[in-house]
Structure formats: C-alpha cells, structure tokens
Amino acid sequence: MSTTQAPVRKLKKPNRAWIRPLEDGGGARYRQIADLIVGAVKDGVLRAGDRLPPQRDLAQELGVDLTTVTRAYNEVRLAGLLDAHGAGGTYIAASLSEQSGTIDLSMNIPPLLNGENFERLMQSGLAQVKEQISAGSLMTYHVGGGSKSDREAASTWLEPIVGSVNPDKILICPGAQAALSAILLAYTQPGDVIAAENLTYPGFLAACRVLQRGVVPVASDDQGMVPEDLDRVCKEQGPRLVYLVPTIQNPTATTMSAERREAIHAVATRHGVAIIEDDPYWLVAGDAPPPIASIAGRSAGAPVFYISTLSKCLAPGLRTAYVLMPESESMEPVLDALRAITLMAHQSTVSMASIWIRNGMAMDMVQKIRQELGQRQKLAAKILPGILRAHPHGLHLWLALPSRLDQYRLIQTAQDQGLGVASSEAFSAQEDAPNAIRLSLGGASDQARLVTALEKLAEILGTAVAPVERRRVIV
Template identity: 45%
Template sequence: MARSDETLQWIRQLDPSAGPRYLQIVELIAEAVANGTLRPGDRLPPQRQFAKLVDVDLTTVTRAYAEARHRNLLDAVTGRGSFISTRKEQSGPLIDLSMNIPPPPKGIRLAEVMQRGITEVLARSSADLLMTYHVGAGSLADRAAGCAWLEPVLGRIGPARLLVTPGAQPALAALVSLHAKPGEAVLVEALAYPGLLAAVRLAGLRPVPVATDEEGLLPGALEQAIDESGAKLLCVTPTIQNPTTATMQPARRDEIVRIARARHLRIIEDDPYSLLAGDAPPPLAALAPERTYHVATLSKVLTPGLRTAFVVLPPDENRDPLVAILRSIALMPAPLMTALATHWIRIGAAGDLLDGVRREAAARQDLARSILPASARHHPNGLHIWQPLPAHWDRYRLVEAVRQEGLGVTPSDAFSVEGEAPDAVRISLGGVPERGRLAHALKTLAAIMDNERSQHQGIV
C-alpha cells in the first residue's frame, strides 16, 4: 500500500459523465502523484480492491493500470504489485506543453458526439455526394451555418460574404498571396503565429515586425512600419494573441482602424479565439468591414480534426480570386468534416462543445495561475500562457532542461520575425488530456524555472 491508509483518500468515486472510467482512474493516480499524496515507490491497492473501492469491474482497473504503466506513472513488480514509478524519462517530451489545441471538455464524450453526428449526417445526405469533389466557396447551407456561428462576434452577415476553407492555414496563405506581390512587405506582430510567418515567406513576401505592448500592436509603431516599408497589408490577431496572449481593448482597436483607413491598409484579422474568450471587444472586421478579411477557425475552439474555418470578406468583394487561390492550395475542405461541423452548429452541439472547452480552459488557467510565477501572461479562457523567464535562465537552456524532465514547451524563437526574441516560452495547456498530469508538468516546470543554481550549470 501507500505510506498509510490515509493515502487511500485520493481514491474517489468516478463520474459517469466524465469520460471512460479507466482514464478517470489514470487521472486519479496522476493527480495524487502531482499533489504529493503518492510518491515514487508507493504501492497501489491490488486491482481487485481498487475495483471495489470505485465500484467498477476488474477489467476496467486492469486497463487503467496498464495505461498508467504506459505513461510511466507505474512500475509493475511480478508477485508484489504496482508501484508509483521512480523512473525519469529523458528521451523526449512525454508531456506536450507545446501544441496549442483545445482541451478535452469534462462531461462530453467527443467520440460519442462524433459517432452520433456522423450517423445523423449520413441519414440526411448521400454518402456518394459526401465522398466526391466539392469545389467553390462552400454550399449555401455550410455558409449559412458559418454566419450563424460567427454572429455572436460579427453580428449578422450574409452567406455571400463568407467562404468555407479547410482550416485557417490555407486561408491565411491564400489571403497574403492575393493581396501582396513577391518581394513586398507584410506587416505582422513582432512575435507572430509561426503558420502565418511560413505562409508569408512561402509566398515570397517580406514579413515586417511591428512592436507591441501588453495590449497588442502599438499605433505609433504601426505608422512607422508603414512609412519605412511601404506595406499595404497588415496581418494581426487582436484577441488572445499567439503567443503573447495580448488582447486589444476598444480604444486601441479604434486607433488601428483609423490608421488603416488613413494609410489605405488592408487587414487580415486572424481570430481563432474570440468565441473562446467570451468577452472580446468587437473585431476589426466589425469596425472596418470595408478593408478587413476575418479568418475564424474551429480548430482552436472545438477540435482541430474538423479542418474547417470561415473567411468573412468585405461587403461586395468578388470572392472568385480568393476561391481560385484556395483551390490551388488545398482544392477543397473535406466534405464529411464540413457537413459534420454544419450539423453540429445547426443542432447546438457545437455550442455545447464550445462551452465545455471554455470551462475546461478556464479551469486549466486557474490551475496554472496557482503554480506558475506571477510574471506569466494569460487570458482567463485562453489555451496558452506566455512565460517570461527569470534572469538566471535563457530560453535555450530552459527548453533543454525541461526536455530532460519529459516536457515540451515552445521557445520564443518560433514566433520571432527577425531572429531576435526575448527569453520567454509559450506554455500550451490543452494538449495534456488529464488535469493531474498537467499539474505535475506545470509544477515540474515551475521548479526548474525557480532553480537558482541553473545559471552555473551547462547543458551537455
């Protein structure tokens, strides 16, 4: 057993609505390890006893213990039982804090929602039709669903202004290709989404960084960058910016729009997080619809597997040139996934999933605030944290140090436009399925950052 019978208090009844029971047992173990109730070398109850304690069958516990061993939480000793692992994994990141994806929402079994949704889609649509080519801006039904989905952010818009695309990345690549010629400058935040930078460079364009503060783009820096570069295109994320988490307040957005109008600047607004934020100010596309292209993906608020995003065009914009470029990049969105997204929006399942993701993201942000240094920058409902490093760490040594502890984080260099980057890392909270493992990872990371001796240690 563990150190005393009191340690059995970490075992609690399972929640029938919280997903597979064997995974709930794994999370119980991970949470107990993270909070110190269970320590390396402690023995878990025999499987039959554990099954009685949580009122499940033996096979569920057997599967849970096997999964815990797979995750290096447990060691099994023949004839003696299962023990909390004393091993350190050093072969690469086992706990991924580098991938910005939505966390699995509590109480929603995504596999069941998907299975039910696809069954309902197939009952209403021809499988042959879903498996053939769909070229264009998306069906009227799909575009109408996109308009309904974005109404809380943009207000009412007509389907003629909206395109369905296979994710935000092809949309960004098509938009920068449409509005700038090779060799021309494109204005971006000084630390920007790597996918955007890749799209700009692949198109033969020149990304020009614009300085920011805790609220996002600095208006004076934007004007200076326009004067120096001659750029006519700005790509920006005003809400929960990736990676810094900055969110522009209304006055700052108004000033950016004023400058854009005065300098005849077109805007590509990458907006993956406004629906997740819940309290974001009006987007630039609502303030300056005549010059703004609004890109909203489902990947960050529902699930990346849908591979569905929406592009809202300025009023009266001819969509054909953009559709042609999108077709050359990705041909079309996956019809089955688009149909599933449309169905979920129509019946309210997408809204339920969004609410669940938002609640889980908020819970994980609360957890991170209780563990990480006060210098961390975050949004209450965001998927990531921007963590400036203490003076005794540089980002290269920190990334290597956490890798040796089985963690993966993203250094600031991945977001830098011109190669100069601060000593900081982005910490993503959604990629770890269980909060217990996430807590353990964050505590490990916080302890490493707090290690004052690190400045005297070299990385071999």
C-alpha cells in the same frame, strides 16, 4: 456474445521488488521515489493491483522523511497510476502504457477531446454524415468555397461574433493556415511586405517565408499592436497587408481593447492597407470587444479579411475555417488561390461542423471548453512562478523567464522530463526574441496530468541553468 474483463489482482502484501537505494546527487528524493515506481510499472515489476508499502514503512526503509514519501506517492497518483484506499492501502491503478508519452505544452490544442462530451458530438455528427454518404453528395467535388447549406451554418457560427452576415460573403477553407496562405497569394506578390506584431503566430511567419513575403515587425504593448508604430511602418515600409491576432494574441495572450482596435483600423484606413484579422479565440474568451471586421463595417478604405477557425475552440481535426470577406472585395481571387493550394475543403469534416452548429452542440461544447480552460488557467497561476501573462479562459499563457535562465536549456531539460514547451524564437518576427516561453494548457489529457506537468516545470524553473546551443521549436 458478451465478454468480461479479468479481475485486477489485489495483493495483500506490499510489492517491494521495485525498491532501490536512493542516489546522492540523483535529484530530489521524492522525485527519485516516484521515478522508481513509474519505472517499475513500465518494466512490469509493478502491475495493476499491486500494493505499495505503507508510506511510513517506506520512509524508514529508504531513510527519508515521511513527507518525502507522501509527496512521491502523490506525484504518481496525479499521473493516474495509483489508487489510494486509506487504511486499505495504496495500489497500482493502471499500466504505464496507458499514461506514457510527453505531456505537450507546446501546441494550442483544445482540451476535452478525449472526454464523453466530445464523444457524443462525434456520434451525433457521424450518424448524420453517414446519411449524406448514402445520398452520394459527400464524396464529389466541392470547389466553390462551400455549399449554400454550409455557408449558412457558418453565418450562424459568426453571428455572435460579428453580427448578421451574408452567407455569400463567407468562404469555407480547410483550416486557417490555408485561408492565410490563400489571402497572401491573392493580394500580395513575392517581395511584398506584411506588417505584424513583433511576436506573432508561427503559421503566418511560415507562410510568408515559403511564399517569399517579408514580415515587418510592429511594436506591441499590453494591448497588442501599437497604432503609432504601425503608422511609422506604413509610412516607411508600405506594407500590403496588416496581420493581427487581436483576441488572446498568440503567443502573448494580450487582447486589444475596443479603442485600440478602432485606432489600428484608423491607421490602416489612412494608408489604404487591408487587414487580416485572425481571430480563433474570440468565442473562448467570452469578454472580447467586437472584432475590427465588425466595428469597421468592412469598409473599402481598409478592407478586413476575418478568419474564424474551429481548430482552437473545438478540434484541430475538423480542418474547417471560415473567411468573412470584405464587402468591397470579390471572392474570386481567394477562391482561385484556394483551388491552387488545396482544391477544396474536406467535405466530411465541414459537414460535421455544420451539423454541430445547426443543432447547437458546437456552441455548447465551446462553453464546456471555456469552463475547462478557466480551471486550468487557475491551476497554472497557482503553480507556476514568475511573471505570467494570460487570459482567464485562454488556451495558452506567456511566461517571462529570469535573465539568468536560458530558455533553450530549459526547453531541453523539459523535453528530457517528458514536457513539450514552445520557445519565444518560434513566434519572433525579428532576430532578437525575448527570454520567454509559451505554454499551452489543452494538450494534457486531464487536469491531473496538467498539474503533474506544471509542477515539473515549476521545479525546473526553480534552478537557473547555463546557456547551451539554441534549438528552434516550431509549433
């Protein structure tokens, strides 16, 4: 039986029931008009297909310039609520329920998860996973670091990054967070310290805090961790591990040059300290030097644990990450730790990832995401004021704030206007965090909503505000 949707009504006469006088001191007039429209849609006063007054008529009625109304209509159109038909008029396109909710610029989520390409990925993977369920192999225990087939798929994934690798040296983990925690449990004890950049991934800081491992901050510059300061820290603090995000570093977006990677490994080798190389963005970057795990040959002097997760370049819901173990290290200590933490990875999503890798769809999706991120970074560079640090295809950017603008008040104001942003405090390995925020560009469902979010943020940034009580943002 087929079904048809009821036609959307089209009112010939404009709906004026939502119009209210603008308030003095109520903020920018274009914003007040846009808020009136959005609020009316939310309250059901304006419905899909309702016609708005011509811009010139509304400007005269509200006593504002025509450009103010034009800007307000454009704001609502970018949010996906208006259909403009030129001389045919401007109409409400959809209910607010389809567009509501905070635009999250705080979480590093890949874009395009709601698009047709990703839907095709899911359909292709689910069909083959269903066959595995029927065969009875999917719902049993998988506790050995991954099946032979899945580790071979992982080696295919890693080959363009680190070259040809032995599948037997790969561990499959339920996400990079589990991998980090397992390595920390396997190779350190409570009270041990790990060297890391002074601004670093919050998941690593959280794992160290819960596992009672200390974090010693190492100075960084526009190429990442400074080798001379790492040498000092190794001499003075004796860290058991060095933790790095060398490509599109989280949060500062810096990428280490090949020379810097070699210098860092040389310092670690001199002091006999192992390295955790957390590298989620290498494939997205497209121009990064070879990983330290590659150029160092995973030597015994400074063994490198290389982590590649699919969460940042495909989808967080896959909960699949690959750990390339150093040639000199046994897999058993990390396997034991993984069993204690999670027992095993989620085989359904691991199988999905393996299917996508083998049929080439995973790498094709990465390229589409990379292209989308390139477009989003250009939008951000055009809209946002101030000093931005970003990679042309990065998932996030680092925005330094003027000293007169308090980041915690900014975050509160952004939240009040439906925007989520991340405070520098969440990334800081030391007490004093810089006055900056990290913005993630993948959380907006499309570029139009990203533009709306960035323009709102740019407007907030245009006015310095007084300090308020600090609020910690964990991402």
